[in-house]
Structures are given as structure tokens and as C-alpha cells.
Amino acid sequence: MTGPYDEDAFRAFVLARTPALSRTAYLLTGDAHLAEDLVQTALFKAAKGWHRIEGDPEPYVRRILYTQNVSWWRQRRHVREHHLGGYDAAAATADTDLRLSLEEALARLTTKQRTVLVLRYFEDLTEVQTGAALGISAGTVKSTTRQALARLRALAPDLAEHVGDPR
Known part of the structure; x- marks a missing residue:
């Protein structure tokens, strides 16, 4: 996949893998809104580096998901209580x-x-x-x-x- 940005390939990846990425993001954050933000942030960062990804892009995007979540919890450094409704x-x-x-x-x-x-x-x-x-x-x-x-x-x-x- 190295080379120029392939918008069609990125769009196909987003359509196919967003549900799975969203499930993982929800498990990571425990909050539907934060999970959505986390997936959007990961996909945005992946889009910027899409031309450099070789092979299957999912591990690359999942790594962004994990590291972005870690970055957020390092910034917050406190426990957030979530209420189920x-x-x-x-x-x-x-x-x-x-x-x-x-x-x-x-x-x-x-x-x-x-x-x-x-x-x-x-x-x-x-x-x-x-x-x-x-x-x-x-x-x-x-x-x-x-x-x-x-x-x-x-x-x-x-x-x-x-x-x-x-x-």
C-alpha cells in the first residue's frame, strides 16, 4: 500500500472496520462518546499516514487506538465514574x-x-x-x-x- 494516498482503499477500510474498532474503543473507554472520539481520532491519524502503511492496515490503526487512549488517560490521571442509563x-x-x-x-x-x-x-x-x-x-x-x-x-x-x- 506504499505510495500515493489511496482514498478508495481508506474509505473501504473505514466502512468495513469501524464497527469492530468502535467495539474495542468502547471497551477501552467505557463511554460511548469517548469511544466515538477515540475511533475518529485514530482514523484521522491513520488517514494522514495511510500512504506509509504496508500490508494490512488494521494493526496500524489499532495501535493508534491504543496509544491515543493511553495518551488520554495519562493526561487525565484520574478515575472517571460512568453511569449506565x-x-x-x-x-x-x-x-x-x-x-x-x-x-x-x-x-x-x-x-x-x-x-x-x-x-x-x-x-x-x-x-x-x-x-x-x-x-x-x-x-x-x-x-x-x-x-x-x-x-x-x-x-x-x-x-x-x-x-x-x-x-
């Missing part, structure tokens, strides 16, 4: 209850903790790959993962079977 808990099924419980618990993690968990367990990256994507050491990934899982266990004991036993 628009859900009818009385009509929720067991799966929906589980999803809501998980969303509420994830929203109460720090951005760094949530990002590490998303990369490790949703994106299925290794500790080394996660550290490289975030600009932190594999040891920091391990300790952050351990702390985040412990916090999830404490925040949502009903998720224990899904979070795993710490022993």
Missing part, C-alpha cells in the same frame, strides 16, 4: 444482568486497568505485546492485570466465576 433492569435477562454488572464494574476501574484488561483478554495480546502497545513494561502489565482483576472481584462478587479464582 437507559437500561430496564426489571426486564433484564440473566445474560443482560451479567453484562450490566460487568459494565458497571469495568467503569469503576481506572482507565489504565480497563485498557490492560481489554488488550489482554478481548484483543488476546500477550503481556509483552500489551506492554509494547501501551509503552509500559511486561511487569507493569502483570501487576496492573492482577490489581484490576482483584478490583473486579471486590466490586462485583457475582462475577467471581467469570473473573477466576486468584489462587
Whole structure:
């Protein structure tokens, strides 16, 4: 793909991959509006460097997504509480209850903790790959993962079977 900017290829990529990028961005941010901003920022940056991308552009764009999110949480350096709205808990099924419980618990993690968990367990990256994507050491990934899982266990004991036993 090296060479002049290929607008058609970029447009096709955006149309095909935005839903998947949006899901990941939502998991990273825990907020639909921030996720949308994150995807738009990543796509804008990718468009600027599109002529330099060789092969599959998705890893390049996902890396932008991760590093931009890290940049945002480094700037904020505080935990943001997100309130879930628009859900009818009385009509929720067991799966929906589980999803809501998980969303509420994830929203109460720090951005760094949530990002590490998303990369490790949703994106299925290794500790080394996660550290490289975030600009932190594999040891920091391990300790952050351990702390985040412990916090999830404490925040949502009903998720224990899904979070795993710490022993």
C-alpha cells in the first residue's frame, strides 16, 4: 500500500472496520462518546499516514487506538465514574444482568486497568505485546492485570466465576 494516498482503499477500510474498532474503543473507554472520539481520532491519524502503511492496515490503526487512549488517560490521571442509563433492569435477562454488572464494574476501574484488561483478554495480546502497545513494561502489565482483576472481584462478587479464582 506504499505510495500515493489511496482514498478508495481508506474509505473501504473505514466502512468495513469501524464497527469492530468502535467495539474495542468502547471497551477501552467505557463511554460511548469517548469511544466515538477515540475511533475518529485514530482514523484521522491513520488517514494522514495511510500512504506509509504496508500490508494490512488494521494493526496500524489499532495501535493508534491504543496509544491515543493511553495518551488520554495519562493526561487525565484520574478515575472517571460512568453511569449506565437507559437500561430496564426489571426486564433484564440473566445474560443482560451479567453484562450490566460487568459494565458497571469495568467503569469503576481506572482507565489504565480497563485498557490492560481489554488488550489482554478481548484483543488476546500477550503481556509483552500489551506492554509494547501501551509503552509500559511486561511487569507493569502483570501487576496492573492482577490489581484490576482483584478490583473486579471486590466490586462485583457475582462475577467471581467469570473473573477466576486468584489462587
